[in-house]
Amino acid sequence: MTLNVDKHQEISGVAGDYPSCRFSVAPMLDWTDRHCRYFHRLMSEHALLYTEMVTTGAIIHGKGDFLAYNEEEHPLALQLGGSNPADLARCAQLAQERGYDEINLNVGCPSDRVQNGMFGACLMGEADLVAQCVSAMREVVDIPVTVKTRIGIDEQDSYEFLTQFISTVSEKSGCDDFTIHARKAWLKGLSPKENREIPPLDYPRVYQLKRDFPHLKMAINGGIKTFEEMDEHLKHLDGVMVGREAYQNPYMMAQVDQRLFGSTKPIIKQRELVEAMFPYIERQLANGSYLGHISRHMLGLFQGLPGARQWRRHISENAHKPGAGIEVLQQAVAKIPAELDV
Structure with missing residues (x-):
C-alpha cells in the first residue's frame, strides 16, 4: 500500500483552516x-x-x-x-x-x-x-x-x-x-x-x-x-x-x-494493514531500527478478536530478538483465525 497524503490538501466540510482540529x-x-x-x-x-x-x-x-x-x-x-x-x-x-x-x-x-x-x-x-x-x-x-x-x-x-x-x-x-x-x-x-x-x-x-x-x-x-x-x-x-x-x-x-470526514474510501482491513507496514519496517530495519520499537505500536490491532492474545504474545516474545524481521509479524498474524474477514 502506498500512502497518498497531500500535506497541502483542503478538507471540505471541516471547521477551521488546514490543518484541521476536527x-x-x-x-x-x-x-x-x-x-x-x-x-x-x-x-x-x-x-x-x-x-x-x-x-x-x-x-x-x-x-x-x-x-x-x-x-x-x-x-x-x-x-x-x-x-x-x-x-x-x-x-x-x-x-x-x-x-x-x-x-x-x-x-x-x-x-x-x-x-x-x-x-x-x-x-x-x-x-x-x-x-x-x-x-x-x-x-x-x-x-x-x-x-x-x-x-x-x-x-x-x-x-x-x-x-x-x-x-x-x-x-x-x-x-x-x-x-x-x-x-x-x-x-x-x-x-x-x-x-x-x-x-x-x-x-x-x-x-x-x-x-x-x-x-x-x-x-x-x-x-x-x-x-x-x-x-x-x-x-x-x-x-x-x-x-x-x-x-x-x-x-x-x-x-x-x-x-x-465524509470519506467514501473503503476501510482498510487489519491483515491489509499489517502487510502495508512491511515495506516501512524493512526500510527502518535497514537503517538500524529494531522491530520491537515499531511492532509495539501494533499490539492492540486485533483487540477484542479471537487470536488477539496470541498475536500480542508472539510479537512480545520475539520482536526483541536479534535479527527479528517481518516474519515475526507474519507468524503473529497467522494466530488470527483465517475465517475471520479482518
Whole structure:
C-alpha cells in the first residue's frame, strides 16, 4: 500500500483552516513516536497527528535529531515544551523549516520534571508568559501556533480562572486555536498517570468555554473513546482529540475518515494493514531500527478478536530478538483465525 497524503490538501466540510482540529491523536510521551504516527497514518489520511512533547532544550542542545519524522505523517504538529520565548521561537522556526504543519505549546503536562523546567501545566498560572511565548513563535513562523491546556491547576480551578487564562493568551498573542483537556491538573500529589484518571472530567465547562469564545477554534480532549461520544462533542466544539483509545485500540482510527470526514474510501482491513507496514519496517530495519520499537505500536490491532492474545504474545516474545524481521509479524498474524474477514 502506498500512502497518498497531500500535506497541502483542503478538507471540505471541516471547521477551521488546514490543518484541521476536527480529529487529532494526542501527543503521548513514549507512545506517539514516528513509528506510531506512520502506523496511524495508514488508517487515516485526515487525522492531525502530534509528536510526543519535545523540549526546547532537547532540540537546541541535545544530541540527535529530535525533529525527525516520516514525510508520510502529514498533517503533523510538533508539540513543544518550554517557557523561554526566545528558545521557543528558535525551535518553532526550525520546525517550520523542516516542514511541520503546526506548532503546539504544552500547557497541560503535570509531571515533576516538567514543572522543574517551568513548562507544562504549571504555565496555566502564568498566562502573560504563555502569551509572550506564543507571540514570539507566531512572529517567526507562518504555520499555526496552538495551545493545549487543562481546565485548571490545583486550587486554581474556577471557571473564571480558565476564562481569564484563555482571554489573556488569545488577546495578547493572537492565538485562536486551543485544545482543552477537560480535567484540571494537580501539580503536587498525583502522578502524570493519576492526573489522566483521577481529576473528574468536566465536558460542560469546555462547551461553555466555546460558547463564551465563539471566535476561537476549540478541540476537546480527555476520556473520549467512541464515535458516538465524538459526535456529541462535535455538536459543541470544533474538534476532538483522542489519546489512549487511539493507541490501545488503534484500529478505531481506520473509521475516522469515513465517520468524521465524509470519506467514501473503503476501510482498510487489519491483515491489509499489517502487510502495508512491511515495506516501512524493512526500510527502518535497514537503517538500524529494531522491530520491537515499531511492532509495539501494533499490539492492540486485533483487540477484542479471537487470536488477539496470541498475536500480542508472539510479537512480545520475539520482536526483541536479534535479527527479528517481518516474519515475526507474519507468524503473529497467522494466530488470527483465517475465517475471520479482518
